[in-house]
Amino acid sequence: MHFASMFLVASTAVLAVAAPATEKKKRALKKFKFFGVNESGAEFGNTAIPGQLGKDYTWPLTSTIDTLVGQGLNIFRVPIMMERIVPTSMTGTTNATYQDPLITYINYITGKGAYAIVDPHNFGRYYANIITDYAGFKTFWTTLAGIFQSNANVIFDCNNEPHDEGSASVPDLMQACIDGVRAAGATSQYIFVEGTSYSGAWTWVSAGNGNLASLTDPQNKIVYEMHQYLDSDGSGTSADCVSTTIGSERLAAATAWLKTNNKTGIIGEFAGGANDQCNSAVTDMMTYMTNNTDVWLGALWWGGGPWWGDYIYSMEPPSGTSYTDTLPLILNIV
Numbered sequence: 348m349h350f351a352s353m354f355l356v357a358s359t360a361v362l363a364v365a366a367p368a369t370e371k372k373k374r375a376l377k378k379f380k381f382f383g384v385n386e387s388g389a390e391f392g393n394t395a396i397p398g399q400l401g402k403d404y405t406w407p408l409t410s411t412i413d414t415l416v417g418q419g420l421n422i423f424r425v426p427i428m429m430e431r432i433v434p435t436s437m438t439g440t441t442n443a444t445y446q447d448p449l450i451t452y453i454n455y456i457t458g459k460g461a462y463a464i465v466d467p468h469n470f471g472r473y474y475a476n477i478i479t480d481y482a483g484f485k486t487f488w489t490t491l492a493g494i495f496q497s498n499a500n501v502i503f504d505c506n507n508e509p510h511d512e513g514s515a516s517v518p519d520l521m522q523a524c525i526d527g528v529r530a531a532g533a534t535s536q537y538i539f540v541e542g543t544s545y546s547g548a549w550t551w552v553s554a555g556n557g558n559l560a561s562l563t564d565p566q567n568k569i570v571y572e573m574h575q576y577l578d579s580d581g582s583g584t585s586a587d588c589v590s591t592t593i594g595s596e597r598l599a600a601a602t603a604w605l606k607t608n609n610k611t612g613i614i615g616e617f618a619g620g621a622n623d624q625c626n627s628a629v630t631d632m633m634t635y636m637t638n639n640t641d642v643w644l645g646a647l648w649w650g651g652g653p654w655w656g657d658y659i660y661s662m663e664p665p666s667g668t669s670y671t672d673t674l675p676l677i678l679n680i681v
């Protein structure tokens with residue numbers, strides 16, 4: 348057991364004693380509004396459409412939510428596939444086989460008092476075609492947000508990681524989502540928007556995502572979701588981190604952009620391997636972000652879920668390598 352995890356256990360014990368007997372012991376975040384994990388499974392098997400439950404895709408575990416909420420995490424991003432929830436066309440109806448367990452799972456998370464992010468994990472594409480039918484995409488979102496219209500703890504994540512968009516307009520795509528969500532009567536919820544170039548924080552400005560500053564929301568609850576991995580190409584495919592300060596370095600330009608434009612952001616995906624260099628890099632990144640909570644609302648680790656096995660960034664209790672090695676460090680900071 349690392350020193351940091353001993354500290355976590357010790358401080359949890361102190362809290363448990365200090366808390367009134369009737370109050371369930373639960374750690375609170377110290378600085379962030381949000382900290383949590385991506386809960387993968389329902390977007391797996393993206394070459395098998397619609398795919399078969401239990402073979403191509405799965406739903407993440409409610410027991411994982413119990414465990415992580417007990418440790419103070421309060422937000423979970425749930426990747427889904429647009430083609431599975433609305434199979435015929437973007438203006439079509441939902442498929443109950445996929446929709447029913449989605450509702451059950453999302454309501455389970457919010458029933459625990461946490462936030463649930465509904466994340467069409469589609470890279471700006473529907474059936475592998477870059478989405479340019481913005482009116483159709485707006486209708487898709489009116490349908491999807493309509494399901495959760497009265498649940499204030501649901502967050503709508505317009506689309507995961509658009510990239511190589513050709514002549515398509517990411518601002519038009521994101522604005523269509525915002526308009527579609529609000530047209531569903533879902534007026535209390537946050538909307539997370541993403542940018543091109545996989546929504547990378549390190550390339551946010553250089554890739555031209557500055558034009559997303561002009562998005563409008565009558566409810567004024569847009570949050571800019573960016574992703575930031577710490578490996579050499581920023582793809583989140585290596586257990587190695589570039590340096591112990593790579594996180595704060597890669598976030599600097601995006602942080603300045605958020606401040607200049609009076610916006611708030613969240614890191615919707617980040618990770619580093621379970622090793623000393625990455626643990627220092629993650630510590631630096633979380634410290635930097637908690638130093639800048641005027642613009643950074645929080646972060647979500649990639650990733651949890653029951654099918655990751657011995658994945659380099661597995662945050663799945665009880666034995667995922669990031670769950671045992673890295674989460675205790677993070678919870679001491681955020």
Ligand SMILES: *[C@@H]1O[C@H](CO)[C@@H](O)[C@H](O)[C@H]1NC(C)=O
Nearest residue numbers: 397398399431434442444445
């Ligand atoms: C609905 O989803 C299920 C499971 O993904 C699939 O087997 C079925 O074919 C789908 N129905 C339609 C009309 O796409």
Ligand SMILES: *[C@@H]1O[C@H](CO)[C@@H](O)[C@H](O)[C@H]1NC(C)=O
Nearest residue numbers: 566567568569608609610611
């Ligand atoms: C910054 O944004 C907040 C919330 O959206 C708003 O209340 C405030 O007036 C804005 N400040 C400036 C200087 O634009």
Ligand SMILES: *[C@@H]1O[C@H](CO)[C@@H](O)[C@H](O)[C@H]1NC(C)=O
Nearest residue numbers: 595630631632634635636638
């Ligand atoms: C965070 O802020 C503290 C206090 O200003 C400073 O000493 C530290 O260097 C900052 N760390 C990072 C990674 O930004």
Ligand SMILES: CC(=O)N[C@H]1CO[C@H](CO)[C@@H](O)[C@@H]1O
Nearest residue numbers: 387390391468582583584649
């Ligand atoms: C960094 C990372 O692991 N990204 C993965 C996120 O999940 C999707 C689908 O599950 C994968 O395609 C990405 O490679």
